Amino acid sequence: MTTTTKPEPETSTRPAPSPIANSLTAGRLPKPAPWVILGAAIAVAAAVYGVLALADGGGFDWGGTLVVGALLYIPSIWLFSTLVEGRRRAMDRLVTALVTGAFVLAMIPLVSLGITVVTYGLARFDVEFFTFSMRNITGEGGGALHAIVGTVLITGAAAIISIPIGLLTSIYLVEYGRGRLARGITFLVDVMTGIPSIVAGLFAYALFSIFLGPGTRTGIAGAVALAVLMIPVVVRSSEEMLRLVPNELREAAYALGVPKWLTIVKVVLPTSIAGITTGIMLSIARVIGETAPLLIAAGFTASMNYNLFDGRMQSLPVFVYTQYANQGNPAEAYLDRAWAAALTLILIVMALNLIARLVARFFAPKFGR
Numbered sequence: 001m002t003t004t005t006k007p008e009p010e011t012s013t014r015p016a017p018s019p020i021a022n023s024l025t026a027g028r029l030p031k032p033a034p035w036v037i038l039g040a041a042i043a044v045a046a047a048v049y050g051v052l053a054l055a056d057g058g059g060f061d062w063g064g065t066l067v068v069g070a071l072l073y074i075p076s077i078w079l080f081s082t083l084v085e086g087r088r089r090a091m092d093r094l095v096t097a098l099v100t101g102a103f104v105l106a107m108i109p110l111v112s113l114g115i116t117v118v119t120y121g122l123a124r125f126d127v128e129f130f131t132f133s134m135r136n137i138t139g140e141g142g143g144a145l146h147a148i149v150g151t152v153l154i155t156g157a158a159a160i161i162s163i164p165i166g167l168l169t170s171i172y173l174v175e176y177g178r179g180r181l182a183r184g185i186t187f188l189v190d191v192m193t194g195i196p197s198i199v200a201g202l203f204a205y206a207l208f209s210i211f212l213g214p215g216t217r218t219g220i221a222g223a224v225a226l227a228v229l230m231i232p233v234v235v236r237s238s239e240e241m242l243r244l245v246p247n248e249l250r251e252a253a254y255a256l257g258v259p260k261w262l263t264i265v266k267v268v269l270p271t272s273i274a275g276i277t278t279g280i281m282l283s284i285a286r287v288i289g290e291t292a293p294l295l296i297a298a299g300f301t302a303s304m305n306y307n308l309f310d311g312r313m314q315s316l317p318v319f320v321y322t323q324y325a326n327q328g329n330p331a332e333a334y335l336d337r338a339w340a341a342a343l344t345l346i347l348i349v350m351a352l353n354l355i356a357r358l359v360a361r362f363f364a365p366k367f368g369r
Contacts, residue, residue: 029084034093037076042069070101114346121343124336134302140333144341146304147319150219151348153308154298154315155288157223158230163280165227166234173235174242175264192232200228201293208297219305219313222298226287233286237279241272274360281356285349291317316345 045068053060074097081090132143169189173182204225208216245268253263269276299312300322323338 027085028089029081033080034077037080038069038073041072041076042066044072045069070104073097074101117339117343117346120336120339122340124340125343129337129340133304135304137302138328139330142337144316144319144337144344146301147314147316147341148344149304149306150298150313151288151316151345153306154219154222154226154294154313155284157220157308158226158287159280159284161223161227162230162234162283166231166283167238167276169231169235170238170242171264173239175260175268189232189235192228193236195228197225197229197287197290198292198296200225201296203228204293204297217297217299217312218310219298219308222294222313222315223308225293225297226290229287229290229293230283233283234280237282238272238276241275241279242268244275245271277356277360281352284352288349288352289317289345291321294318295321316341316348320345 042065045065048068049061049065074094077097078090078094081093085093128141129143130148131145132141133146134142134144135146169185173185177185201222204221205217207224208218208221212218249267249271250263253267254260258266294315295318298315298318300318301312301314305311305313320338320341323334323341327334
């Protein structure tokens, strides 16, 4: 009796194809290809700038290397993608490269500004800066307490004036406004959005000069000037948020017999409070750094002033301007105070945005059971 043995299956000794070969044969560039092309473009640019630096005897230009490398990368990725992936995929990669480049280009000055302000502002970011004013200070030392207090008081008064007016105006335009009056208000709001800030300062100065006499500069005048700039921003942002509230919510409230004013207070405003708060914070951030209207309407002083209705009042933007424009001896002390005040102003804006996010999250409608 003979026994037959089954032949063992033959094992392939061919090596597995590489993922790069698979990508290329499948009509797709491998995942690291864009980074490789970008690195090659930057290397070519670095070689060119290195040769120029050796020829001229100057330093190596890192900024120019990155810019030229990015410019070389855009046509290179389009060319390689066209050869391997086709025209449609190549156009997608080209647009992606352009959008990414625009984003990076927009972030460069922002990051550079932040680094510069932090670097120079920390030199005087001490306890004395936040506890002393500039009264009787002619050289080193002193602080910006009077400017910080003035900024908080003037901006707070401007918010108290502009937020109710802007919010009520937006409610009227969305819920009640019809006909010529609503169109006229919308037109005036659009015009006010584009007025220069110095015009608002001149308006507030002229208004208070009529009632209190020429040359009158007070903190409340600066608050009125900032309110003129804040109102159109509050109106526009609040109007857009109120229009996003679904009409079904209003109709459901009306069906239950709720009057219109109570529907606005209990349904419409709570639903849109997050967006409204964000718009209000944007309006405050838009005016808190204004210098021209406060320089005209509120003036500047080296002493503390807690009264908005009596005497000149200092603010952080004007403090930065006066420290830079009126440099004494030593000049470094004035510049350090200016940079520290600019850093303080940025931190205040960041704190306001953080508070706005917390308020929006706290007051946002709860949809869970």
